[in-house]
Amino acid sequence: MKNLTRYCLGLIAVISTSLSYAEAPPPEFIQFSPSATMGALYRPDPDKFPKPTVATLAMHRDSNFMSHITTREMPKRGIVALGMNPRCQNNEALCTPWENNALDVKQGVAYLRNLPGIETVILIGHSGGGPTMAFYQAIAENGTGLCQKPERLVKCPDTIADLPPADGVIFWDAHLGNGINALRSLNPAVMNDEEILNNNAAPKIDPRLDPFNAMNDYNSKGESAYSDEFKNTYFEAQSQRMNKLIDIALERMAQIEAGTYKYADDDAFVVPRADISRLMRLDRSIDGSTVKPHKLIKNDGTIEDCCPVPSVRPIDIDPEGNELFSEGTRFLSLRSFLSVRAIRSRNSMDDIDYCSSNNSTLCMVQHISVPVLVTAMTGHYFVRNSERIYDMTASKDKDFVAVEGATHGGNPCTACMPDGEAYDGRYDNAVRNDFDYVAGWINERF
DSSP states (O other): TTTHHHHHSSSSSOOOOSGGGGGOOOOEEOSSSSSTTTEEEEEEOOOTSOOOEEEEEESSSSSTTOOOOHHHHHHHTTTTEEEEEEEETOOOOGGGTTHHHHHHHHHHHHHTHHHHHHHHEEEEEEEEEEHHHHHHHHHHHHHHGGGTTTTTTTTTOGOOOOOOOEEEEEEEEOOOOHHHHHHHHTTTOOOHHHHHHHHHHOOBBOOOTTTGGGGTTTTTTSSSOHHHHHHHHHHHHHHHHHHHHHHHHHHHHHHHTTOOOOSSSSSEEETTOOSSSOOGGGGGTTEEEEEOOOEOOOOTTTOSSSEEEEOOOOOOOOOOOOOHHHHHOEEEEEHHHHIOOOEEEEETEEEEEEEEOSSSSHHHGGGSSOEEEEEEETTSSSSHHHHHHHHHHSSSSSEEEEEBOTTTTSSSSSSGGGGGGOOOSSSTHHHHHHHHHHHHHHHHHO
């Protein structure tokens, strides 16, 4: 703990992380509405922390966060933690519209506000929780006019008005938005989406755009090194495919609204090779580091603040997953695709209409004024994404820190070793370093 003051600016000593989670009270189950929306509340050890005043809330787009890592680590540091399930848990097709997830966050915020002694509520947006919490806080601060603008592919409902704002937001290895993730994960080599959606045809692949084709510099034995020409063509083709899918979905929705479609409400929207084609997972030169120097918590707890922060992520995908129904195919509905997975662009990396979707972290952080902390896990490929979130956040009180060798889930990245070497413990302190910093940031402000 002696290194803690080096990266908490000497303002406060965070309680020792030697406290075992088993010493804390068992979690309390909380049933929200609808029935799929539920939570688990975790409190600190009452003997060590008798009067906690701060609570955190973690929730994803559709994943179960009731035992999220924050529910273990925050109570160790004297902070109450609520982990929640959203209404469309484990089924993105139920996100119709996704904007209604804000009603789930609203219930969590209200519940924490009513706990005796709690004065401060902090939202934690991890991964897909990033756009969830950015959207919630932006609408809470600015109203539904923000999410009903003409450029939005889907307008939010009036029912999400009057959201109580949180006191701060932590974007914890958050991504830029599900539409941006989907855009960058599309395999643009698929040439016949309309035929696929109309007739259940097999995908036709253009080999010139196939990221798993050796003629395009794919390396099946390790890291690929794509040419600049191929990368730019690929990113533009991803945008073209996404825009085509959006046009198909919008045309069908117009028919539904006109009463001329085969169904009166919605329809399946199945997109093959829609995932596991993110080029940066094959070629680490793509978004391989931050652009500017930022703070990096080293494994020994010291802070390095001199240089752009590199990702140490491994190469982690192959062609098989892209081709499979279970991994590479997205089974959505028209409404859930447009609400969650769609965004307009001209180049998937650097020419995106961020505000064409409400599910866009980068659009919404421009409208957040409360304190914001952005943390990046260098054992994952969101390091540059995290920097973008930090740069575009409007809050005047904002901070950015990267955690050396942490995976997307926050644990030590044992696969992040050069040349296939055995893991040597170099990132063993990732969890402790990360949450000591987070707790210090909270205690400094609240």
